[in-house]
Amino acid sequence: MNPSPKPPHQNAALPDFWDTRYRNGAIPWDGGGVPRELAAFVERQAALRRTLIPGCGSAYEARLLAEQGWPVTALDFSAAAAEAARATLGPHAHCVQQADFFDFLVAQPFGLIYERAFLCALPRKLWPAWGARVASLLEEGGLLAGYFFFSDEPKGPPFGIAPDALFDLLAPHFERTVDLPAADSIPAFRGRERWQVWRRKPMENR
Numbered sequence: 001m002n003p004s005p006k007p008p009h010q011n012a013a014l015p016d017f018w019d020t021r022y023r024n025g026a027i028p029w030d031g032g033g034v035p036r037e038l039a040a041f042v043e044r045q046a047a048l049r050r051t052l053i054p055g056c057g058s059a060y061e062a063r064l065l066a067e068q069g070w071p072v073t074a075l076d077f078s079a080a081a082a083e084a085a086r087a088t089l090g091p092h093a094h095c096v097q098q099a100d101f102f103d104f105l106v107a108q109p110f111g112l113i114y115e116r117a118f119l120c121a122l123p124r125k126l127w128p129a130w131g132a133r134v135a136s137l138l139e140e141g142g143l144l145a146g147y148f149f150f151s152d153e154p155k156g157p158p159f160g161i162a163p164d165a166l167f168d169l170l171a172p173h174f175e176r177t178v179d180l181p182a183a184d185s186i187p188a189f190r191g192r193e194r195w196q197v198w199r200r201k202p203m204e205n206r
């Protein structure tokens, strides 16, 4: 359904928008590999975490995790992005699921949700639903880790967020444990992207 006056391929809330861009190779957000902070984070973990990567795109990060034996779901609602993810994952292509983040069925909560260029792909009116959904998908003590794009430019995608707005979205369910500038952002995000880790609060503290 497209209740917006925009045609589907111009509405970032719909898969057509992303299909068009993946099929045309117009994907400037694609970093082509695993960002530095994520690689270091994975190395530091004492145990594997059941991981969700929403809006996975080409899914380089999912390949890293799958190769290390992590149970990972690389999720994307665009058929073209899911195809790209399967190609990246090769023998681990079964980790890719083509579905909408907001209503796919979940058998078991996750221990980690990895964020990169997904929140900023969502029109801002979807952000409260994103905050509630990440909280509901994570087990207590589970982590939301990844990259957040900060900008006050009204137009997007990417739709930048203000630090206070991100805090307001997440603080009811999470405490932030890490907040660092990103070391190797792509040019479009450089200087405006931070690596953050948020821990889901225990039920009684939420």
Ligand SMILES: C[S@@+](CC[C@H](N)C(=O)[O-])C[C@H]1O[C@@H](n2cnc3c(N)ncnc32)[C@H](O)[C@@H]1O
Pocket: 012, 013, 015, 018, 019, 029, 030, 031, 054, 055, 056, 057, 058, 059, 075, 076, 077, 078, 081, 099, 100, 101, 102, 116, 117, 118, 121, 122
């Ligand atoms: C800007 S791209 C980022 C892709 C990847 N995370 C990266 O860093 O290269 C945003 C991705 O989110 C996907 N996406 C947007 N809304 C979605 C939704 N509601 N459910 C699942 N995927 C979604 C798009 O299809 C697209 O592949």
